[in-house]
Amino acid sequence: MGFAKYAAIFRLGLLEAMTYKFDVIFSSFGSLVYVFVFIYLWSAIYRVYSLPGFTLVEVLWYFLMVQTIRYAAGKPVEEITRLVQTGDIVNFVNKPFSLIAYQFFQSLGKVIVSLFSILLLGTVLLWVYLGPPKLSFVFLPLVLIAALAGITINFLINYAIATLAFWIEDATPFYWIYDKIVLVLGGILFPLELLPGLFQKIALSLPTAYYLYKPAKLFVHFSIQSFFDVITIQGAFIVVLLSLCSLMMYLGVRSMSINGG
């Protein structure tokens, strides 16, 4: 049965996302608020300073892709932490599937619906403000593959953080720190070209750069070589993080005690 069960889980998640598609689409508008703000913020910055390697138009399309990936990715840590804290996780540990894979494929449907709706609405927004896009959308499917790989990296990091709840009850503060690392060193607030020398080197070596910055930069500066470089390193991070999550789940479940009542 192998992968078929996860395909079924994904299908159910997709159907659920499509059932509540207006809720997903409406939430997508919220994700575009910061794109809207960045249009004005970076227009003001570009009056006095130009980011190396980016025109103003490219930087704004970069931010659209960053916000698209970020909001589509959601906050998996919340659901996973809830399962651990409430003890509902016991309903899953005796099932014949990997909980990590179950959570991932269940959320993938909503991720895909969000990805397309935010990108579509954001393209309309930037089209209105900047005119027709000068980017080529021919390679968009490849960029979306890199985006999904980035979302997978984020999911696994969220999962690893959430499993800390097995030991410390509330892992939320660790998630805050991760979220802020992504904010500054992951490329949400600015492309990593803005960072000075050593900071930039550190940021580019972290998995967070391959979650948002690299896929978003691929969107504005695409090349086949860059795509393969990015996807290879994303694959390596996914393998390492998946191993880490599996180990933490194993150790966590072993140490788990359930509060009865």
Add this chain to the structure above:
Amino acid sequence: MGYGSFLWAYAKLHIKSAAAYKFNFLFQALFMMLNNFFFLLFWYFIFQKIDTLNGWGMSHLMLLFAAGALSFGFLSFFLGNWRSIHKIVSEGELDFYLALPKDELLHALVSRSSFYGVGDMAFGIIVYLIFTGLSFPTFLSFLIYCFFGAIVWSSILVIVQSLAFVFGKIEGIYRMADTISFAATTYPYSIFPAGLRVFFFVIFPAFFISNIPVILLQGFSWKWFLLLLGVTIITASLAWFLFRVGLKRYESGNLLTVRV
């Protein structure tokens, strides 16, 4: 028990709860301060490349963030349910407050506290002191402006969350309003065009949360102070009124809630 005693009793309860769970409290507060520090790094890196942003220097942006953090922290610690009213309404948890003698909105707002709010408040005050100095009258003014800003912020979100009485689950609408209020609080008004400034000053007065306190700190003017006071009173009154109107539509879900 008057409302003053009622609010003070809840404030004492939250402080005692923080003292009882010391490790958890310090952990959350310190991590929130660290969390906020990363936001400041953004402006630090930007101002390594530019001197001013539409007339605002780095110190102004830092004060903007400090004002926002202080207001947010105050609300999170003392009015901990300020961002949860829509869930309380849509999930039938309002029943608990209906049976009690105090105003339902106020009771719902103060009945929860988040420890990380102290981290935000401490962060706001530290950043203020670093960039403004130790003048007591100015510091007192800062606290007053931020208090008004906090009331405006919570009132705006209560107005939006009152839509839960009509539409039930309004997570999408609420998140958009929440995001918009954060955006207007953490970025200077000077980057926005005239049309959006009118929106954020008149229709969705989020600029009064932190932008106006910073303007007042740069140079006091009665015009801006009275506007801040006026907007505080109007938004708070409107929030309370709309909540009462919505409450008339509320139907109990017979949900059994346990308060421990």
